[in-house]
Amino acid sequence: MAEITYIDAINRVLHEEMAKDDTTFLIGEDVGIYGGVFKATRGLLEEFGPERIIDSPISESLIAGMCVGAAMVGCRPLPEIQFADFIHPAFDQNVQQIARYRWRTVGRYDMPITIRCPWGGGVGGGVYHSQSNEALFMNVPGLVMVAPSTVRDAAGLLRSAIRSQDPVIYWENKKLYRSIKDELPEGEAATTPIGEAHVAREGDDVTAVTFGYMLHVTLQAADRLAEDDGIEVEVIDLRTLLPLDFPTVLESVARTGRAVIVHEAPRTGGIGGEIAAVIADRCFWDLDAPVRRICGHNTSFPAAATMEAHYMPDVDQVAAGIRATATL
Amino acid sequence: MPLEIKVPSLGQSVPEATVGKWLKKEGDQVQADEAVVELETDKINMEVTAFRGGTLAEIRKQEGATVAVGEVLGLIAQEGEEVGAGEPEEVAEEEAAAPTKVEEKATGEEGEEEPAGEPEAEPEEAKEEAEAEEKPARRPAAKATRPAAARREAVIPEDMKTSPAVRRLAREHRLDLNVIEGSGKAGRVTREDVLAYLEEAPEEAVPAAAPAEAPSAPEPEYGPDEPVEVVPMTSIRKTIAHRMADSKRTAAHVTTVDECDFGALVELRERIKEDFLAQHGYKLTYLPFIMKASIAALREFPQVNASIRGDDIVFHRFYHIGVAVHTEAGLIVPVVKHADRKSMVEIAGKIDELAKKARERKLTMEDIQGGTFTLTNAGGFGAILSTPIISQPESAVLGIHKIVERPVALNGQVVIRPMMWFGLSYDHRLVDGTPAVQFLRRICELLEKPERLLLEA
Numbered sequence: 001m002a003e004i005t006y007i008d009a010i011n012r013v014l015h016e017e018m019a020k021d022d023t024t025f026l027i028g029e030d031v032g033i034y035g036g037v038f039k040a041t042r043g044l045l046e047e048f049g050p051e052r053i054i055d056s057p058i059s060e061s062l063i064a065g066m067c068v069g070a071a072m073v074g075c076r077p078l079p080e081i082q083f084a085d086f087i088h089p090a091f092d093q094n095v096q097q098i099a100r101y102r103w104r105t106v107g108r109y110d111m112p113i114t115i116r117c118p119w120g121g122g123v124g125g126g127v128y129h130s131q132s133n134e135a136l137f138m139n140v141p142g143l144v145m146v147a148p149s150t151v152r153d154a155a156g157l158l159r160s161a162i163r164s165q166d167p168v169i170y171w172e173n174k175k176l177y178r179s180i181k182d183e184l185p186e187g188e189a190a191t192t193p194i195g196e197a198h199v200a201r202e203g204d205d206v207t208a209v210t211f212g213y214m215l216h217v218t219l220q221a222a223d224r225l226a227e228d229d230g231i232e233v234e235v236i237d238l239r240t241l242l243p244l245d246f247p248t249v250l251e252s253v254a255r256t257g258r259a260v261i262v263h264e265a266p267r268t269g270g271i272g273g274e275i276a277a278v279i280a281d282r283c284f285w286d287l288d289a290p291v292r293r294i295c296g297h298n299t300s301f302p303a304a305a306t307m308e309a310h311y312m313p314d315v316d317q318v319a320a321g322i323r324a325t326a327t328l
Numbered sequence: 329m330p331l332e333i334k335v336p337s338l339g340q341s342v343p344e345a346t347v348g349k350w351l352k353k354e355g356d357q358v359q360a361d362e363a364v365v366e367l368e369t370d371k372i373n374m375e376v377t378a379f380r381g382g383t384l385a386e387i388r389k390q391e392g393a394t395v396a397v398g399e400v401l402g403l404i405a406q407e408g409e410e411v412g413a414g415e416p417e418e419v420a421e422e423e424a425a426a427p428t429k430v431e432e433k434a435t436g437e438e439g440e441e442e443p444a445g446e447p448e449a450e451p452e453e454a455k456e457e458a459e460a461e462e463k464p465a466r467r468p469a470a471k472a473t474r475p476a477a478a479r480r481e482a483v484i485p486e487d488m489k490t491s492p493a494v495r496r497l498a499r500e501h502r503l504d505l506n507v508i509e510g511s512g513k514a515g516r517v518t519r520e521d522v523l524a525y526l527e528e529a530p531e532e533a534v535p536a537a538a539p540a541e542a543p544s545a546p547e548p549e550y551g552p553d554e555p556v557e558v559v560p561m562t563s564i565r566k567t568i569a570h571r572m573a574d575s576k577r578t579a580a581h582v583t584t585v586d587e588c589d590f591g592a593l594v595e596l597r598e599r600i601k602e603d604f605l606a607q608h609g610y611k612l613t614y615l616p617f618i619m620k621a622s623i624a625a626l627r628e629f630p631q632v633n634a635s636i637r638g639d640d641i642v643f644h645r646f647y648h649i650g651v652a653v654h655t656e657a658g659l660i661v662p663v664v665k666h667a668d669r670k671s672m673v674e675i676a677g678k679i680d681e682l683a684k685k686a687r688e689r690k691l692t693m694e695d696i697q698g699g700t701f702t703l704t705n706a707g708g709f710g711a712i713l714s715t716p717i718i719s720q721p722e723s724a725v726l727g728i729h730k731i732v733e734r735p736v737a738l739n740g741q742v743v744i745r746p747m748m749w750f751g752l753s754y755d756h757r758l759v760d761g762t763p764a765v766q767f768l769r770r771i772c773e774l775l776e777k778p779e780r781l782l783l784e785a
Contacts, residue, residue, distance in 0.1 A: 257493045257519055285496040288519050328513060 007177040009155040009184055010040050017162045018048055021076060027054040027063055028080030037082055038177055060086055064093035071111045084119035085131045098167045099142035111167040120213055121264055121312050122175040126303035132265035134171060134241055145242040146194060147171040149215040151182035153239055156192025175213040197245035203232030206326040207252040209275055210262040211238040218262050221319035231326045250282050257288035260322050262313055267295035289328040294321040330405040331380050333364055335395050345369045347393045352384045358404055365401055372691045382406040490517055497522045564658045575720045580756040583715035584765050588772035590731050590746045593617060596778050610680040616672045621774035623647050623668045624784045626701060629767040631759050633700050635721040650699035651679055653686045660686050661719060663699040716753050723758045727751035
């Protein structure tokens, strides 16, 4: 079986799922003729035609708003926000309408919308093309958020998201688009359930909770710690950010007694705070050390390459943080 | 998520109970507020009701099991709910989903469920067992829990920095952390140190056992003609033992004694007691008079009706007066709530009712909680003087004794008068000697001239 990239996995699932369900349609900036700025949607216009692959004006509020109406009349919209950084003009549609509609209409209207958002730094994108803004939506009941970190989960979670009756924000990591490759099983075999974290590496000494590109950084740090310090890190790939899979996290932390959370987004108000709070609440009597967060800085995302390298947690920073928690 | 039926608070003096009869079987329908199971303590019996209707999905604690406050007795599921199911979409709130699988472990309960008397029980084993269980609902019911006792016995020095996990282990195994060598940063005792210690010295794993309560004398050896019978303490006996010893350790007990001429009160009571019994159906004793006189004195000396809380003094601006009652099971102190708002007749009725309930073991938690001052009568059995122990967190207790005819000097003449010695034990941390003596004198004065009770109490 040939290995494919993360972005190829996304493209393949879009092809497969759109072929299976003719109520699906894709809308976004440059998704049609151009095939997406990252080429995630290449070939779709040719296969499904301009009625189902729609090049939109540069207006995220229009994209999201149109999807609300389309969902109400029975469609399964697949909007693409060109960069996660651009989702804010559609904040109202996402939060007030897409997330609330089923509640507001007492279950009459589902919003089976999958909002794909390329996110994350490490690509030299500067302030408007590098953000990790998942935390802005953590406080929005009604939304589901997934953030695949592997090729298989990129395919598997996209398939589950498209089929879900819930609105799902699908955070696809730009840094991972072409930097990782894996074999992808055919069709249904590549399905990842929403709401389940994955233990990406087993260990007994300390639990590291992460997602996205940071999973790969953390796994490298874990390998280094095992080799240099004999510290065995259990690495949990969250995969779904909302709702968080706390049973998996808490089971691990109760066993290791130590927890570290790694994410790119700024520390303050990041989802690491929520995870730390629940760990403190549920695992207090099992803890051997305070919960540590290793995060981006409380600044806007820098453009200069040297600053970007410092801003994003790297293997050195993550290994040092985990070591400090493991040896406290 | 299924509703957990938990052991409700049994009151500060009752850490555990015995599961009585289950009024519902597994699979039975349960209405909201319907009684599901009975709990028995040596003090009271109570019914636990369901907060929410549904089906009794699981009984976790069978009849006869000893349970601690907060323990889960069983589960009530609503239609379509599966016990232990963790589908994230159904339980979208992660807060709700999380504890179903992990809470027991996370809060360390599986450790605390080990009976305190079995130090050899392996916590790690219990933990692995819990981890292996996908559905906590299927966990085998654990045995008795005595978190309070375990906590009382561990030694965790206040100035020692230790992690929550280490503290929990110390409590579970009643360890003295002073004796464990720390290998962590700055010599800190780590979880690994505790586990290593337990592994090496399982026999000594209980060195800290109840330093304050266990008699320090060595276990006596009995000869062949010295027959002994060893019986386990009932839970009420254990409660009394803990609370009495606690109070003695905590409060600075002083007892002051004063004598009271009961002549006028005896005469008054003799005059009206027959009518009273005929009218109300219960006897008029001296207790309502003494309670009324005490309340008048408490008003004047509010520190006697107060408690110490940390560095604060809590002055109670209400008067809940406890009355110690002897029952076959042991001492129990029901409380006359807001005794100051009650008439003498109402107080007499309430005392009669509480005493009856105490003897029949029908007191509720409500009946025995919240006292601010206590009366204890040792006179019924003949004592002329005693030095009672204060019921914490109150600051005084009034010992009532036998009324004895004594020759006393009155206006230069020796006369025979019905006299009583009152013994007031007070907590000298809060109440100074002078006000304590004045307080007791005030009670005596009011009882010596009972007509003043009409005006002042």
